[in-house]
Amino acid sequence: MEQKNNTLxxxxxxxxxxLYIPVLFLPIFSFNDANYMSFPLSGxxxxxxxxxxxxxxxxxxxxxxxxxxxxxxVVSTTIALFAAKAFARYKFxxxxxxxxxxxxxxxxxxxxLAVAILVIxxxxxxxxxxxxxxxxHILFCTPFAMLILIARIxxxxxxxxxASRDLxxxxxxxxxxxxxxLYLPGIIASLLLxxxxxxxxxxxAFFLTGSDATLPMYMWAQMRFIQKxxxxxxxxxxxxxxxxFIVLLAFWxxxxxxxxxxxxxxxxxxx
Amino acid sequence: xxxxxxQINGISKHFGNVKAVDDVxxxxxxxxxxxxxxxxxxxxxxxxxxxxxxxxxxxxNLLLDGSDITALPPDKRPTNxxxxxxxxxxxxxxxxxxxxGLRKLGLTNDEIIKRVKDVLSLVKLEGYEERYSxxxxxxxxxxxxxARALVRQPKVLLLDEPLGALDKKLRDEMQLELRTLQxxxxxxxxxxxxxxxxxxxxxxxxxxxxxxxxxxxxxxxxLYKNPQNIFVSDFIGETNFLKAKTxxxxxxxxxxxxxxxxxxxxxxxxxxxxxxxDVICSVRPETMMIDKEKSDWDICLEGKIKQTSYLGxxxxxxxETKEIEKIITVSSQYFxxxxxxxxxxxxSINLNDISLLNKK
Numbered sequence: 001m002e003q004k005n006n007t008l009x010x011x012x013x014x015x016x017x018x019l020y021i022p023v024l025f026l027p028i029f030s031f032n033d034a035n036y037m038s039f040p041l042s043g044x045x046x047x048x049x050x051x052x053x054x055x056x057x058x059x060x061x062x063x064x065x066x067x068x069x070x071x072x073x074v075v076s077t078t079i080a081l082f083a084a085k086a087f088a089r090y091k092f093x094x095x096x097x098x099x100x101x102x103x104x105x106x107x108x109x110x111x112x113l114a115v116a117i118l119v120i121x122x123x124x125x126x127x128x129x130x131x132x133x134x135x136x137h138i139l140f141c142t143p144f145a146m147l148i149l150i151a152r153i154x155x156x157x158x159x160x161x162x163a164s165r166d167l168x169x170x171x172x173x174x175x176x177x178x179x180x181x182l183y184l185p186g187i188i189a190s191l192l193l194x195x196x197x198x199x200x201x202x203x204x205a206f207f208l209t210g211s212d213a214t215l216p217m218y219m220w221a222q223m224r225f226i227q228k229x230x231x232x233x234x235x236x237x238x239x240x241x242x243x244x245f246i247v248l249l250a251f252w253x254x255x256x257x258x259x260x261x262x263x264x265x266x267x268x269x270x271x
Numbered sequence: 272x273x274x275x276x277x278q279i280n281g282i283s284k285h286f287g288n289v290k291a292v293d294d295v296x297x298x299x300x301x302x303x304x305x306x307x308x309x310x311x312x313x314x315x316x317x318x319x320x321x322x323x324x325x326x327x328x329x330x331x332n333l334l335l336d337g338s339d340i341t342a343l344p345p346d347k348r349p350t351n352x353x354x355x356x357x358x359x360x361x362x363x364x365x366x367x368x369x370x371x372g373l374r375k376l377g378l379t380n381d382e383i384i385k386r387v388k389d390v391l392s393l394v395k396l397e398g399y400e401e402r403y404s405x406x407x408x409x410x411x412x413x414x415x416x417x418a419r420a421l422v423r424q425p426k427v428l429l430l431d432e433p434l435g436a437l438d439k440k441l442r443d444e445m446q447l448e449l450r451t452l453q454x455x456x457x458x459x460x461x462x463x464x465x466x467x468x469x470x471x472x473x474x475x476x477x478x479x480x481x482x483x484x485x486x487x488x489x490x491x492x493x494l495y496k497n498p499q500n501i502f503v504s505d506f507i508g509e510t511n512f513l514k515a516k517t518x519x520x521x522x523x524x525x526x527x528x529x530x531x532x533x534x535x536x537x538x539x540x541x542x543x544x545x546x547x548x549d550v551i552c553s554v555r556p557e558t559m560m561i562d563k564e565k566s567d568w569d570i571c572l573e574g575k576i577k578q579t580s581y582l583g584x585x586x587x588x589x590x591e592t593k594e595i596e597k598i599i600t601v602s603s604q605y606f607x608x609x610x611x612x613x614x615x616x617x618x619s620i621n622l623n624d625i626s627l628l629n630k631k
Contacts, residue, residue, distance in 0.1 A: 162325055163358035165345040167372030167419065177371075181362045 027237040030230070048234040055231065061218035065199050068130055068214060072137035073145075073194035077187060079138070080145035088153040106143035113140065114207040121208070128210030136204040141194040148193060148250075152186025185253040192250040196243055215239075273336070276301035276459060277322070277427065282331035283483075284317050291317040293483035294331070299461065299476075301336075304453050306462045306470040309480035310506070316431060318480070319463045323352045323429050336426055346375075351420035352429040356436070357412045359404040365391075365415050366400035372423045390422040393452070410441050417449075421456070430462045434469065446473055467507050471495065479503050497540055501628050504553045511599050513552040515627075517543060527552070527627065531594045532570065537625050549630040556602040558624035561588055561616055568619035574599070576614035590618055 033043035052058065083102060087095065105113060114136065121132045160182070164174040180187075202216040209217055219235060222228040277299035284292040292314045299305045307315040320326045322333065324345035332341040340348055351372070360368050369387050378386070391397050394414040404412060413433055420428055433449075434442045450473050453460050464470050470477045471491040478488040479502070486506075487499040498504035501512070518526040518534060525539040529552055543550060565571055574592040588601045601618050 157356065157358065159354050159356060159358040160360060162323075162345070163352070163354060163360070163419075164371070165325075166323060166350075166352045167423065168346045168375045169371075170344070170346050178360060 023240060026233055026240060030233040030237040032230075034230075048230040049238075052231040052234045052238075057213075058215075058218060058235065061213045061215045064130055064212050065215040068134045068137060069195040069198040071134050072141050072198040073191045076138045076141035076145045076194050077149070077190045080142050080149050080190060081183070081187065083142075084146055084149035084153050087150055088156065089158055102146055103143045105139050110140070110201075110203040111207075114204045117204070118207045128208055130209065130212050130214075132208040133205050133214065136208055137198040137201060140201065140204065141197050144197055145190040145194050148190040149183070149186050152183060152189075156182065189250040189253040192246050192253070196246050196250075200239075200243065273301040274298065275334075276303075276336055277461070278334040279318075280332050280334070282318070282321060282333065283329045284314075284321060284326060285329045290483045292321065292328070295483070295485055296331075297478060297485060297488055299459065302457050302459055304450065304460045304462065304473060304475045306464060306474040306477045307480060308464055308467060308470040308477050308506075309486075310465055313480040314483040315463045315465075315480050319352075319429050319431055319461060322427070322461060323350055324348050349426040350429055351423050351425040351427075352431065353413075353416045353420050353433045355431045355433065357404075357416040357433075359407075359412055359415050359419075361404045363403075364400065365396065365402050365407070368404075368415055369419050369422050371419060376423065386422050390418045393421070393456075394418045409437050410445065413437065413445065417452075421458070425458065427459045427461060430460060432464055433462075434464075435466075442469075449473065471507065479506060481506075496626075498553065498626065498628065499541065501551055501553075501630070504626070504628055508555060509600065510553045510555050511597070513554065513595065513597075515550050515552050517546070517548050517550055520544070525627070531596070532572075535569070535622055535625075537622055537627055539627060541627060541629060543627060543629060551628045551630050553626045553628055554620055554624060556587065556600045557585075558621065559599075559601045560619040561590070561601045561603050562619070563611060563616065565617050566619040569622045570620040572618050572620075574616055574618055576611055576616055588616070590616060592618070 028041070030048055031044055031046065032041045033045040033047070034041075086092070087099060117132060117136050117139075118128075121128070126132070160178050161174050164178045165171075169177060200216060201214075202220065205214045205217050206220070213221065215235075219232050222232045275298040279295060279297050279299075282292055282295050283290065295314075295318065307318060309315045317326060321328055324340070324343055324347075328341065332339055334340065335349065360371065363371070366387060369390060370383060373383050373386065388397075391400070394417050396411065396414050396418060399407070399411065399415075402411075404415070407415065413436075416433070430449075434445050437445060446469060449460075462470070462474065471494070474491055476488065477491055477494055479486045479494065481502050487494060487503045489497075494503065494507050498507060504510050505512075513532075514530040515527045516530075518528055520526075520539070521536060523539060524536045525543060526534055526536050527550060528534050537552070560566060560568065565573075572592045572594055574590040576588050577591050577598060578589040580587045580589075582602075585602045585604050588603065590599045590601055592599060599618060
């Protein structure tokens with residue numbers, strides 16, 4: 001019995017090591033006083049971070065990524081909210097097929113999606129830039145948003161909405177006073193995760209950005225020059241910390257209020 | 272009082288091929304405690320939801336206090352509902368739950384405060400204003416649901432099996448309380464339940480439903496004493512069914528030949544014809560007598576007790592007789608099993624206690 005537990009523990013530790021050791025190298029080398037990623041470490045410095053901060057191109061790329069991420073997450077979460085509500089609330093003909101149809105972008109290789117959008121976009125005579133990237137990201141984020149929102153809305157007691165109608169609220173009042181506050185943790189989780197997915201996305205951006213680089217595109221461009229590597233490491237370390245924080249926050253929010261403490265955790269927005 | 276306060280005129284509701292409610296018409300009186308009773312799937316909840324406006328009828332119309340409400344959405348109807356699972360909003364406290372429906376009524380702040388206070392005292396929930404649903408017991412949630420609906424002073428209160436989730440003792444208490452409350456405030460209650468005892472003990476009138484149709488609508492007493500068909504007789508209380516054939520009509524009476532027992536003259540409540548049709552005689556267990564000795568009642572059969580179940584206030588005996596193939600259920604306050612030697616007994620029936628039903 002005891003031995004079995006140890007085996008499992010070792011397995012678990014190995015698993016986490018496999019997941020996180022490569023990622024840990026990034027922050028370590030970002031503080032290393034050298035232009036190369038190699039051991040032994042040659043001294044501590046924050047120089048790379050200062051260098052990173054000074055790059056105006058990076059600021060531009062960051063701003064582009066934020067714009068794309070905000071629009072993509074808001075639009076995909078909105079679409080997914082309506083769809084998730086329909087899937088959780090009603091049984092309708094073609095339900096499984098439409099569910100599959102929404103989830104497929106999640107499974108199609110991104111490069112195929114990217115090429116497809118590129119071909120259509122150019123053949124329609126539009127210019128490349130942040131707009132097609134945003135559209136691509138909406139397509140790509142919607143299945144993620146759906147998964148999160150369906151998990152939240154499934155098991156939702158729809159008699160609460162009926163009770164609200166019964167107590168004199170119309171459909172909008174019911175949405176605002178009952179559904180929205182109860183879905184809100186899921187909605188915020190979906191916004192955060194969609195934003196992060198868009199923020200980190202490379203393949204679609206690579207094909208569709210044209211000259212307006214997003215942050216991953218900027219990093220990719222910088223890595224062609226060895227002397228620019230250290231500040232990309234610094235940037236990478238910052239992004240890892242930021243992403244981890246957002247993802248943890250999103251998961252915490254998604255599970256919020258699904259346990260016993262539902263009432264205490266409910267979010268009061270209409271008061 | 273208005274005898275046709277709620278008018279249900281030829282209401283049908285179909286879900287695909289299923290006729291959940293099948294051409295139902297009846298009226299509910301103002302201030303009445305009215306129950307819709309039936310097994311699950313009989314259409315009683317659908318009918319209630321049609322009244323609330325959560326469903327719209329396939330055909331027919333609904334009138335409430337003289338005005339047609341058939342096409343009104345739930346928020347425009349002067350009805351309020353107590354949900355089966357109470358549907359207390361989990362993100363707001365008891366006070367906010369009760370206030371929820373007052374926002375659109377155009378009341379002043381003082382009026383809102385007064386109404387909430389009054390209704391919370393009516394349902395005995397003073398001091399619970401700050402609690403959330405998760406901090407309340409089942410019975411308290413039920414009171415919140417009641418308060419939240421009553422605070423709007425609806426013309427009709429709709430209750431969807433509100434006592435189903437409570438344990439037996441609390442359920443009995445709430446039955447009595449609901450009944451008292453309804454008499455006190457005088458609002459028309461339409462109460463849905465599958466529990467015949469609940470319906471009988473609380474209601475002024477009961478509609479027994481099965482397969483989307485009303486089987487019988489009458490006072491609880493009438494329902495028990497004079498069931499109109501086998502379904503009602505079987506569903507309300509417990510009974511023994513004996514097969515019989517009609518012979519000849521005799522005024523209010525009819526001669527029937529009860530299988531294995533012979534001919535008897537029985538009151539013909541349902542005005543059954545005499546043309547040798549198959550009928551069913553229903554005899555309630557508590558109308559029969561079980562004894563060690565023979566009696567001079569209209570029918571007296573010798574039998575053997577196969578099994579007994581002791582219920583506290585009475586004992587049920589399952590008796591096998593020579594004449595009747597089926598085991599007869601008799602209940603009695605007087606005897607326990609020890610009174611009978613080797614289970615030998617006599618069961619006696621008065622013809623007055625037999626009700627005649629059409630065989631379907």
